[in-house]
Amino acid sequence: MTAHVPIAICGAGPVGQALALMLHQQGIAAHDILLLDAKTSAQAKLDARTIALSYGSKQILQAIQAWPVRATAIEQIHVSRRGHFGRSLIHASDYQLPALGYVARYGDIITPLQQRIEQHGIPFQRPVQVTAMEEQEHQVGLTMADGSCISADLVIQAEGGSFGDQDQRNQYHDYQQTAVIAHVTCRQPIAGRAFERFTEQGPLALLPQEDGYALVWCTRPASADALLALDDSAFLHALQHTFGGRLGSFLTVSTRHAYPLGLNAQAHASARSVKIGNAAQTLHPVAGQGLNLGLRDALVLAKCLAQQPITSAPSRALNNFIAQRDSDRSSTIRITDSMAKMFASAPDGALSQSLLSLGLGVLDLLAPAKKLLAEQMMFGRR
DSSP states (O other), X not given: OOEEEEEEEEOOXXXXXXXXXXXXXXXXXXXXXXXXXXXXXXXXXXXXXXXXXXXXXXHHHXXXXXXXXXXXXXXXXXXXXXXXXXXXXXXXXXXXXXXXXXXXXXXXXXXXXXXHHHHHTOOEEOSOOEEEEEXXXXXXXXXXXXXXXXXXXXXEEOOOOOGGGSOOOSEEXXXXXXXXXXXXXXXXXXXXXXXXXXXXXXXEEEEEETTEEEEEEEEOHHHHHHHHHSOHHHHHHHHHHHHOSTTOOEEEEOXXXXXXXXXXXXXXXXXXXXXXXGGTEEXXXXXXXXXXXXXXXXXXXXXXXXXXXXXXXXXXXXXXXXHHHXXXXXXXXXXXXXXXXXXXXXXXXXXXXXXXXXXXXXXXXXXXXXXXXXXXXXXXXX
């Protein structure tokens, strides 16, 4: 006999687990929610990837009592173009906030979420791999890799994988960039200040984290391969040359990893299923908006589902969700896509790059424009 549950959430990363807690907070019984994930709990907690959380995301996680204990505040963001004078500096104090955002390791984000899931008794199945989904008129059937089956009144897909592993969606662009990620330390760190430095091959971000900085260096695939092949000393020399001396000498670098970058997005809801977070939109990491957009998806979806009967006809709630998320989602995709393309579309010294760099300086003088950009990055389109 096939087990049945009203709501199945496929993918129990931060977005999937936050959604489960929000649904329960909206009055949906814990036993009516089932989380499915391919990773074990230990694998998730040990994941050392670095995540940028906006101030708005902190508010969302605090509301479900799942704010991570270990997170480094970003109080300022310095945005510049390599080899040009224009720059913009965004301060949290300009908006009467303690921070613009925070930097935390994936494992530190997922741990308090898992603790709250366990406290509320929300059912979890892991590790399980969903291999097939069949939507029918009155339910959705899920088949696992081990042959077991589950039926649900509503299925929420919250796990999208990485860009290089996904099927192509309606909005698709391969940036021909690879992100090289690592943790670095330097001689003269500036507490609370993040850096976004655009180069002719893509943005280089340094995010304050613990004793140093989380590095996200976006470059062309061949350059990324060359950077990965360098020994630590040569890599730090290359980083110093590209970033400059604002932080003094770079001293150490952790193990480096790399992944391809692209835009792959498509809002989708059927009568009994919907995609959120990375399953609906995979973004370039410039401005660090991926998880933040996904958490806002979860927040709105939970509210929409709480207003409609799920077992009989969830389609109205899902259509309402798609409509409510359109403005924020479209704006965030447009901003990150434009930033990823335009700053790496011409070599250093080109007139277009000089004009873009001048624009950064002008942005610093236009308080209303800078405020709109900062609010979009912190809270989304509201």
